Amino acid sequence: MKKHLESLVSEALVRLRDDELPPESLRFVPEVERTRDSRHGDFATNVALRLATLIDRKPRDVAARVAELLPASKFVGRVAVAGPGFINFFLTPAALEAGVAEVVEAGERYGESDSGTGRHILVEYVSANPTGPLHVGHGRHAAYGASVANLLRATGHQVHEEYYVNDTGRQMDILALSVWLRYLEAHGEKVEFPANGYRGDYIRQIAALVTERYTDSLVIPATMVFTELAPARREEDQESHIDALIAAARDKLGPEGFARVLDTALESVLADIRDDLAEFGVRPDQWYSERSLEASGAIDRALARLRDRGKLYEKGGAQWFRATEYGDVKDRVVIRENGKRTYFSSDIAYHLHKRERGNEVLLDILGADHHGYIARVRAGLEAMGEPGTSLEVRLVQFVTLFRGGEKLRMSTRSGEFVTLRDLRREVGNDAARLFYVLRSNDQHLDFDLELAKSRSTENPVYYIQYAHARVCSVFRQLGERGLEWDAGDGRAHLSELEDAREKSLMTALGRYPEVIELAAANRAPHNLVHYLRELANEFHSYYNAVPFIVERAELRNARLMLICASRQVIQNGLSLLGVSAPESM
RNA sequence: GCCCCGGUAGCUCAGGGGAUAGAGCGUCCGCCUCCUAAGCGGAAGGUCGCAGGUUCAAAUCCUGCUCGGGGCACCA
Incomplete structure (x- = not known):
């Protein structure tokens, strides 16, 4: 729709250009935008304001002239010049109705565009x-x-x-050393685990895996590793101490032996990361x-x-x-x-x-x-x-975890709640995926575990999913009453949807492709989250105020068409965010 | 010192050249004989950090300042 209006404005400018505009205006690209206030119509353009300075005429005069030259369109009901020189477009009911039909026809592909084709x-x-x-x-x-x-x-x-x-370098060496030292411990050796080595149970688990694969073939008396290092140095310089330990391990084990430990550790950690992400819908x-x-x-x-x-x-x-x-x-x-x-x-x-x-x-x-x-x-x-x-x-930017009002300390050493897996287990994948992209990427994120888990109005995940589930529920009810939805009949009677809530829900649906375009261009999934919340709000208001399963078939089918389209858009949007769209809750 | 991000309603944040600055939560007041109240409606709430500048138009762009977070390796 936005593109359609832009082409109308372009056409008007071409007509104007013939006699009234200077050549430099050729580069002028018209911009049509959604209005914030419905009293200003559905869309507006500022071309007249921008052109006026260029040709030194009054903005409102230019606006009136452009409005006159606009080609007729069945989607534009009224055009008005307003404010300092905006041209406002009021869409016809037919435009909104076509939008609803488009959603249902396009289905899962609604909202897709080809603006990035070939890139x-x-x-x-x-x-x-x-x-x-x-x-x-x-x-x-x-x-x-x-x-x-x-x-x-x-x-x-x-x-x-x-x-x-990053499967090479010093951090990998430290990982291998950490695993090897735990392996030695498991084989009865007494080791002094370096303060800056990797701690955590997973290191011991990998050590067990090393034993499984190589039995005790990599065991070296720990004294051979440690006695050669001057104890004083450990206190003073942890970094060079651990480097010395790595060198010692390499020396005693030989390059192949060390590589066995390192590769076992790498494979194991990587497999864990891979599974973790896959469960999170990230592949x-x-x-x-x-x-x-x-x-x-x-x-x-x-x-x-x-x-x-x-x-x-x-x-x-x-x-x-x-x-x-x-x-x-x-x-x-x-x-x-x-x-x-x-x-x-x-x-x-x-x-x-x-x-x-x-x-x-x-x-x-x-x-x-x-x-x-x-x-x-x-x-x-x-x-x-x-x-x-x-x-x-x-x-x-960084994430700070909260439990209720309390900030969680997230240090590896303290062993408190730190892993993605723990978080997913606690709040679920859907809440985690959505909460993570709730805020702009360059905004610090306060992630409240209690909020993410709460099954209440405060939780945006449930709010959006609930709208989807409610539509599904309506269609179940329809079946229970022995009725069926006739989509064709609904399409034919969309003009019966005259309630203000219906209009504004239809308008919201039509915005979806623009939101996707903008969110992609700005690398800003949070734009989509905010939109989905607004859409869900439009739907819930409608649900609350207007019964869908009414006696008269034409009206019923038309309303079902509208909520079906709403469900589709919510499903498409959630899918892009990696969040499920449950049929019942 | 230099660099990056942020400062918008009590709280958490959208909006990032356009018309009277928005949402959620919180507070207050209402709504279930009815397709899920995990819902809806209404009210109150603002010096858009401060100061200049650019523009027909600035919360938005530029400069300076200020406050908060982060970064400035022959580590990865």
């Missing part, structure tokens, strides 16, 4: 280090990323969802291994590209990338003094490969604490000859 976009999200179970913060990333991906698909984009697996198309970048030569390729372009230099035995030439605050090391590549070198190689796979947009969804890293990755892309604008980053 390949790679959405990378979560990408948590595989060193332990996902926590509640990752849950927000998962819910947000998956919903954005769904919105992009609904608007025609070619979407590829990816989880980048990335690809799990991209950081290790594979080394094996495939992608890192060499990226570094060569930088070197060929003269963007690398040597300093202090390390290789540096001239990131400052591309707006970063400092140059970045790509190859350390010790010859190892940095995480950053993997990262630009990864992003280069995203581009090499034909993606126009690289959408990274990152934690707010990663913002400092945007400039350097973008710098890397540009230095390699890729457009810096291809990288789009959305930061997700």
Whole structure:
């Protein structure tokens, strides 16, 4: 409808252009928007206000002229010039009726558009280090990323969802060491577990898995590992202490032995993350291994590209990338003094490969604490000859858990409520998915567990789902009374829906495609949540005030058509958010 | 010091160049003989952090300040 009106305005401008508008007005794109107040009609355009300055005429005169030149449309009942020079459009009943019919005809596909057709976009999200179970913060990333991906698909984009697996580096070594030390403990060795090692029951479970696979073949007397380390150093420098422990473990076990522990741990943690996300309705198309970048030569390729372009230099035995030439605050090391590549070198190689796979947009969804890293990755892309604008980053702010009014402490050490799985078990997947995207991604999120669980009016999940269930219930009632819905008859009598609540519900349904378009463009699933709440409110008001299953078949069928369309839109919207639409509650 | 995010009703937040700034919760007052009251209606409640600027028009854009959260590795 919005597009239809825009084309009418464009046509009017073309007519006006012939004699009254200067050539520069050719670039003028008309904007038609929903009005906030129904007294201003259904849609309005500000073209006259914007044109008036350009041609130095009174806005209201220009508006009147444009209104005169608008082509007739069966969907536009009245056009009015109002306020400082707005042109207001009042839709005909036929426009609203056609909208309702369109919902029912399009069904699950209602709201889809082709605005993004042909655009390949790679959405990378979560990408948590595989060193332990996902926590509640990752849950927000998962819910947000998956919903954005769904919105992009609904608007025609070619979407590829990816989880980048940091399966190499120091954190993995610490994981392996932690597991190995628990394994030694389980075999009767006395170990001093380092303070900065990974704690948590899952480490012991993985240790048990190591025993299952390799029996006691990886047992080394603990004294051999610990006695070589000066005890004083443990106190002073935990970091170098744990590095020394890793080196010792590697030395005693040999590279293969250490790799056995590490790979067992990696597989186990990754399987857990995969299951966790799958249960949450989040299924990335690809799990991209950081290790594979080394094996495939992608890192060499990226570094060569930088070197060929003269963007690398040597300093202090390390290789540096001239990131400052591309707006970063400092140059970045790509190859350390010790010859190892940095995480950053993997990262630009990864992003280069995203581009090499034909993606126009690289959408990274990152934690707010990663913002400092945007400039350097973008710098890397540009230095390699890729457009810096291809990288789009959305930061997700932190989540704070509350139980009632009380803030929950979320530290791994305290062992309190921290994992995504725990949260899902407590409040359910639907509430978790919806609560996570209730707020804008760049707003801190207060997640109240009690509210998410409450089966009451305060809980937006139930409020929206309840509207869906109520429609289903009406159709069940219909069957129980031995009646059937005649959709064709309903379509033919939509004009009987003259109640103000019916009009405003129809208007709300017509907005859905615009909401999807906007939410996708802004990467803002919370726009959709707010819309669904409003739609549910429109429906509940209607339900409360008007009986649907009435005597007269024509009116009954028409009303059922309207609530059927409402149910469809709620179902489609919830589906994009990964929330179920129950038939009864 | 530099960078990112936020400051809008008592609370949690939408709106991010347009007309009289919205929602939920909370408070107060109403509505079940009726398709699910997990619902609906009404009322009260605002210096859109502060100060300048741009514009026909600023909560919205720009600059400065301020308060709160986060980040500034040869870690990943």
